[in-house]
Amino acid sequence: MSNIASGNSIAEIAALIGDPARANILSALMGGQALTAGELAWHAGVGAPTTSGHLAKLAGAGLLALEKQGRHRYYRLASPEIAQAMEALMALAASGPKRHRPVGPKDEALRAARTCYDHLAGRLGIALADALHAQGHVVLADGTGVVTAAGRRFLDDFGIGLGTELTGRRPLCRTCLDWSERRPHLAGRLGAGLLDRSLALGWIARVPDSRAVSVTAEGREGFAATFGIPPEQDGVA
Amino acid sequence: MSNIASGNSIAEIAALIGDPARANILSALMGGQALTAGELAWHAGVGAPTTSGHLAKLAGAGLLALEKQGRHRYYRLASPEIAQAMEALMALAASGPKRHRPVGPKDEALRAARTCYDHLAGRLGIALADALHAQGHVVLADGTGVVTAAGRRFLDDFGIGLGTELTGRRPLCRTCLDWSERRPHLAGRLGAGLLDRSLALGWIARVPDSRAVSVTAEGREGFAATFGIPPEQDGVA
DNA sequence: CGCATGGTTCGACCGGGACCGAAACGTCCG
DNA sequence: CGGACGTTTCGGTCCCGGTCGAACCATGCG
CATH class of the missing domain: 1.10.10.10 (Winged helix-like DNA-binding domain superfamily/Winged helix DNA-binding domain)
Structure with missing residues (x-):
C-alpha cells in the first residue's frame, strides 16, 4: 500500500x-x-x-x-486552525445532499447573528462585510479580502487598530463562508476586531448557552449610523 | 441539551x-x-x-x-470544498503534537513538488508563489492573494487565461498552507492554471501512484527563464 | 459464446470505543 | 473540619462498524 x-x-x-x-x-x-x-x-x-x-x-x-x-x-x-477546520467541515455538512432543515425558532436567532469562533457571522456578519465592501473599505475580489487605505482610516476611527505588522502570522482579512447564508463574511484580525469592538460598545450581547448574539437598541442605531445597515424588521434583531 | x-x-x-x-x-x-x-x-x-x-x-x-x-x-x-476541508485537517495533523517524522526517501519527492488537489504544492509551489510575488504579479498581503494588472498580462503571455468574470464562484487566487513547508502556496483558479499549463508544456510530469510530480529538463530551464526559479541541486528536482 | 477481469453484495466474525453508575479526588464554604 | 459541588477514574456492558472470504453481476476479449 x-x-x-x-x-x-x-x-x-x-x-x-x-x-x-x-x-x-x-x-x-x-x-x-x-x-x-x-x-x-x-x-x-x-x-x-x-x-x-x-x-x-x-x-x-x-x-x-x-x-x-x-x-x-x-x-x-x-488554535484558530482548529476553528478553520471546523468551518470547512460545517460548509461540507451544510452543502451536503438534502440536509434536513427543521429550522426551529432558536435556529432563527443563529441565522440572524452569531459568533463564528472569534468573529461575527449570520445576516449581521454578511451585512457588515457588504457594507465595508460597498463603501470601498475592503476589496472582496473573488472571495478574499484586502483592506484599503481609506478602510484602514475608517476602522481606526471606529476603534479597531489593525496594527502595522504586515508580517503577522494571523491573516488580517480572511473570508469565511457562512453556512446559513452561503455567502462570505469577514474573519481574520479584522473580523475579530469588529466583534470585539461591537461587544465593547454594547451594540451586541451574547445569548447565554448559544453562539447567537442579539443586537441591542444602541446597536441598531449604531450599525445604521456607522455602516448604513438598516435594522431588520423580524423580531430577533 | x-x-x-x-x-x-x-x-x-x-x-x-x-x-x-x-x-x-x-x-x-x-x-x-x-x-x-x-x-x-x-x-x-x-x-x-x-x-x-x-x-x-x-x-x-x-x-x-x-x-x-x-x-x-x-x-x-x-468538489473543491472537499479538498479544502482535507487541507484544513492536514494542517492540523501536521502541526499536531510531536508528529513522528520518519521522512522516507519517497517523502522527499513529495516535499520537492506535488499536486494539491488541482494545483502545485511543495517547494516548487512555494517557489512559484514567491516568484510571482517578488515580480509584482500577485499581492500576497497577509496570507491572501490578488492578481495585479501586470500579473494578468504576464499570466496571459504564459498561456493562462484567467477570464474576466469576477463574479465566478471559484476564487481566482487563494492561498493554501503547505503542510510540508508551512508556508502558503497558490491555489484557486490561478493555482489550477499554473498546474495545467506546466503539465501541458511538459515542464513537470506526474509520478505514478503518487501525488508527487517531477520537474523535467525543459521544466528546469523554463521555470528558471520565465519565473527566475533556480534549479534545485538535490537529486529529485 | 465462454473465460478472464474489475467491481459489488452477502454473511459472519470480532475488536474498539461510547456510555453510564458508583466511587474517589480536589476545591471552596460555612 | 465536614459537607457540597465540580470533575475525573474505574469497571462493566453493549452495540456499531470495519474486515475478509466466497459468491454474484457486468463488461470486454478472443
Whole structure:
C-alpha cells in the first residue's frame, strides 16, 4: 500500500471530530469562549463522566487548551486552525445532499447573528462585510479580502487598530463562508476586531448557552449610523 | 441539551473521513485525478470488498463523484470544498503534537513538488508563489492573494487565461498552507492554471501512484527563464 | 459464446470505543 | 473540619462498524 502515515494522522484528527458528542463540544467552543467541563457536558448531550473522557482525548490531541481555575476547568479551542477546520467541515455538512432543515425558532436567532469562533457571522456578519465592501473599505475580489487605505482610516476611527505588522502570522482579512447564508463574511484580525469592538460598545450581547448574539437598541442605531445597515424588521434583531 | 443537529451533521462528515482506509482514499484523490476502485483499494490498504463499501458511503454522502467508463469505475473528489476541508485537517495533523517524522526517501519527492488537489504544492509551489510575488504579479498581503494588472498580462503571455468574470464562484487566487513547508502556496483558479499549463508544456510530469510530480529538463530551464526559479541541486528536482 | 477481469453484495466474525453508575479526588464554604 | 459541588477514574456492558472470504453481476476479449 502507499504512503500510509499521511492518511492515518488525518484519520486520527477526523475521528476525534467524528463523534457526535465531541463534535457538539467543538461546536459549542466555536463561540470563542472558554467553557467549563459541566457546560460542555450539557452541550454534548452526554453525562459528565463520558464528557470528561472526551475532553481528555481532545486536549491530548492538542485540539483543546485547558485552564484550571478553582474547582472549574475551562476548555477552549487550542488554535484558530482548529476553528478553520471546523468551518470547512460545517460548509461540507451544510452543502451536503438534502440536509434536513427543521429550522426551529432558536435556529432563527443563529441565522440572524452569531459568533463564528472569534468573529461575527449570520445576516449581521454578511451585512457588515457588504457594507465595508460597498463603501470601498475592503476589496472582496473573488472571495478574499484586502483592506484599503481609506478602510484602514475608517476602522481606526471606529476603534479597531489593525496594527502595522504586515508580517503577522494571523491573516488580517480572511473570508469565511457562512453556512446559513452561503455567502462570505469577514474573519481574520479584522473580523475579530469588529466583534470585539461591537461587544465593547454594547451594540451586541451574547445569548447565554448559544453562539447567537442579539443586537441591542444602541446597536441598531449604531450599525445604521456607522455602516448604513438598516435594522431588520423580524423580531430577533 | 443544545442544538444537536448542527454537531451531528458535522460528526457524520468527520466520521467518514475519520477511518484510516477512507482517509487514505481521500488523500489519494487529493492528487486531483480520478482513480479506479482497484487503485483506491491499493491506496487504502484494505481489500476490494471493504473498499467498495467505503466508496459507496463516501459517494452517498456526496464527497465523491462517480464516473463509469467501461468496466472501470472512476472516483474523484466531488468538489473543491472537499479538498479544502482535507487541507484544513492536514494542517492540523501536521502541526499536531510531536508528529513522528520518519521522512522516507519517497517523502522527499513529495516535499520537492506535488499536486494539491488541482494545483502545485511543495517547494516548487512555494517557489512559484514567491516568484510571482517578488515580480509584482500577485499581492500576497497577509496570507491572501490578488492578481495585479501586470500579473494578468504576464499570466496571459504564459498561456493562462484567467477570464474576466469576477463574479465566478471559484476564487481566482487563494492561498493554501503547505503542510510540508508551512508556508502558503497558490491555489484557486490561478493555482489550477499554473498546474495545467506546466503539465501541458511538459515542464513537470506526474509520478505514478503518487501525488508527487517531477520537474523535467525543459521544466528546469523554463521555470528558471520565465519565473527566475533556480534549479534545485538535490537529486529529485 | 465462454473465460478472464474489475467491481459489488452477502454473511459472519470480532475488536474498539461510547456510555453510564458508583466511587474517589480536589476545591471552596460555612 | 465536614459537607457540597465540580470533575475525573474505574469497571462493566453493549452495540456499531470495519474486515475478509466466497459468491454474484457486468463488461470486454478472443
